[in-house]
Amino acid sequence: MDTLQKDDILKQFPQFEQPLLEEILSQSTIRQVQEGEEVLRTGQYIRSTVLLLSGLLKVYREDDEGNEFLMYYLEPGDACALSMMCTARNEQSQIMAKAVAPSEVILIPSHLSELWLGKYKSWHNFVIASYRERFEELLQTLDSIAFKGLDERLLFYLKRHVKVSGKQVRLSHQQIADELNSSREVISRLLKKLEQTGAITLHRNYIEVHDLDLV
Amino acid sequence: MDTLQKDDILKQFPQFEQPLLEEILSQSTIRQVQEGEEVLRTGQYIRSTVLLLSGLLKVYREDDEGNEFLMYYLEPGDACALSMMCTARNEQSQIMAKAVAPSEVILIPSHLSELWLGKYKSWHNFVIASYRERFEELLQTLDSIAFKGLDERLLFYLKRHVKVSGKQVRLSHQQIADELNSSREVISRLLKKLEQTGAITLHRNYIEVHDLDLV
DNA sequence: CCCCCTCTGTGACATCAGTCACTGAATGCG
DNA sequence: CGCATTCAGTGACTGATGTCACAGAGGGGG
Numbered sequence: 237m238d239t240l241q242k243d244d245i246l247k248q249f250p251q252f253e254q255p256l257l258e259e260i261l262s263q264s265t266i267r268q269v270q271e272g273e274e275v276l277r278t279g280q281y282i283r284s285t286v287l288l289l290s291g292l293l294k295v296y297r298e299d300d301e302g303n304e305f306l307m308y309y310l311e312p313g314d315a316c317a318l319s320m321m322c323t324a325r326n327e328q329s330q331i332m333a334k335a336v337a338p339s340e341v342i343l344i345p346s347h348l349s350e351l352w353l354g355k356y357k358s359w360h361n362f363v364i365a366s367y368r369e370r371f372e373e374l375l376q377t378l379d380s381i382a383f384k385g386l387d388e389r390l391l392f393y394l395k396r397h398v399k400v401s402g403k404q405v406r407l408s409h410q411q412i413a414d415e416l417n418s419s420r421e422v423i424s425r426l427l428k429k430l431e432q433t434g435a436i437t438l439h440r441n442y443i444e445v446h447d448l449d450l451v
Numbered sequence: 452m453d454t455l456q457k458d459d460i461l462k463q464f465p466q467f468e469q470p471l472l473e474e475i476l477s478q479s480t481i482r483q484v485q486e487g488e489e490v491l492r493t494g495q496y497i498r499s500t501v502l503l504l505s506g507l508l509k510v511y512r513e514d515d516e517g518n519e520f521l522m523y524y525l526e527p528g529d530a531c532a533l534s535m536m537c538t539a540r541n542e543q544s545q546i547m548a549k550a551v552a553p554s555e556v557i558l559i560p561s562h563l564s565e566l567w568l569g570k571y572k573s574w575h576n577f578v579i580a581s582y583r584e585r586f587e588e589l590l591q592t593l594d595s596i597a598f599k600g601l602d603e604r605l606l607f608y609l610k611r612h613v614k615v616s617g618k619q620v621r622l623s624h625q626q627i628a629d630e631l632n633s634s635r636e637v638i639s640r641l642l643k644k645l646e647q648t649g650a651i652t653l654h655r656n657y658i659e660v661h662d663l664d665l666v
Numbered sequence: 667c668c669c670c671c672t673c674t675g676t677g678a679c680a681t682c683a684g685t686c687a688c689t690g691a692a693t694g695c696g
Numbered sequence: 697c698g699c700a701t702t703c704a705g706t707g708a709c710t711g712a713t714g715t716c717a718c719a720g721a722g723g724g725g726g
Contacts, residue, residue, distance in 0.1 A: 299598045321583040330590055367582050368536040375545055381596050383514045440692055
């Protein structure tokens with residue numbers, strides 16, 4: 237069992253040094269997360285760094301009235317950059333993370349992830365790279381909200397979704413509307429227009445994507 | 452002169468260890484920046500980590516059509532987190548940074564700032580803290596764009612401006628509109644409304660802020 | 667002191683997005 | 697099979713923001 241887990245981790249995090257992998261195996265816990273389950277909540281204290289072993293997480297922001305918008309997805313091999321930062325100062329999460337598929341996450345106690353920064357070069361590089369990648373993705377999201385109309389944002393959203401989970405987008409219009417902080421009717425109309433261009437085909441509860449770059 | 456500079460640095464970065472300060476003094480360059488001058492440009496390769504010694508920088512995003520929006524301000528003692536991250540991989544800047552007042556910046560060659568992460572605990576903490584603070588500010592900006600109407604965003608903008616440069620806001624309506632990616636007429640109207648509540652008084656080329664929390 | 671240029675104020679209108687009200691279609695369950 | 701529930705489609709309306717056109721105010725330089 238242990239060796240199996242080790243292989244799993246190795247596969248997703250091939251860049252880690254051998255001794256680091258050993259430490260991860262012996263010191264961290266692996267948690268199974270169901271689809272729809274929350275991994276991080278806004279306001280929660282963070283005591284672990286979160287690495288994703290399998291599945292898919294969405295990281296999003298939620299305001300006081302329950303509005304939300306998607307920041308980015310985390311795929312196997314990714315880490316929640318925010319959980320690394322909060323960790324260092326024992327602070328509260330500013331974001332929500334929820335499994336959109338059954339997932340396995342590795343929880344590394346804060347003090348270790350902190351310690352490893354100095355101890356393992358590969359860990360240090362991984363943390364810096366994670367910060368940077370998330371920051372960049374966040375900037376892209378920000379751009380699309382700040383500069384683009386809903387039609388382009390929808391395209392951007394669909395492209396990203398296709399990238400992480402394929403051309404069968406299994407989402408209702410309502411779910412999409414939520415993640416874009418919009419309303420169902422509006423999304424329905426825009427999707428209809430997209431269908432008319434031939435880029436997608438609409439079905440109940442899922443969308444078949446053909447080619448979004450045509451548009 | 453050297454000792455004067457050292458005192459200056461000490462004053463803004465009291466958390467740095469003595470040997471680190473020595474290295475900064477001997478290895479980095481200090482650059483005077485005029486008001487309006489660009490410190491970082493989108494697309495530019497970054498070879499230095501940027502620390503702000505005096506003055507004020509605004510960090511913002513610009514799209515292909517010249518639209519912009521403000522991400523946050525950097526004050527003396529702050530660092531450009533993005534310049535730290537790009538640095539590590541010799542990558543291109545994703546953002547713009549411009550002096551909004553005459554400023555002095557410290558430019559630290561990338562390889563040193565990288566090296567110091569392992570060498571100086573205080574540097575390491577500083578870098579992590581910078582990442583985190585910028586990320587949080589960016590999230591706030593994002594929230595206001597995603598969830599709030601222009602009226603609230605304007606309030607948020609004014610509050611932030613007051614915090615970094617006082618209650619005499621020396622900006623034209625046009626400049627504010629640019630930083631919020633809006634248009635002058637709209638900002639004029641909203642400011643007028645604010646004036647009617649007594650929160651501010653409008654003048655040519657500047658706004659006198661009384662109390663923004665009244666609103 | 668006058669002229670010009672920039673900044674500001676304001677009404678009319680256009681456009682995008684959100685809301686409401688309703689219909690019909692697909693699915694699943696008893 | 698039939699009903700209930702969820703999902704999707706659509707027209708009418710509203711409100712916020714952006715655009716256009718223009719007027720007036722303030723300040724600085726010749």
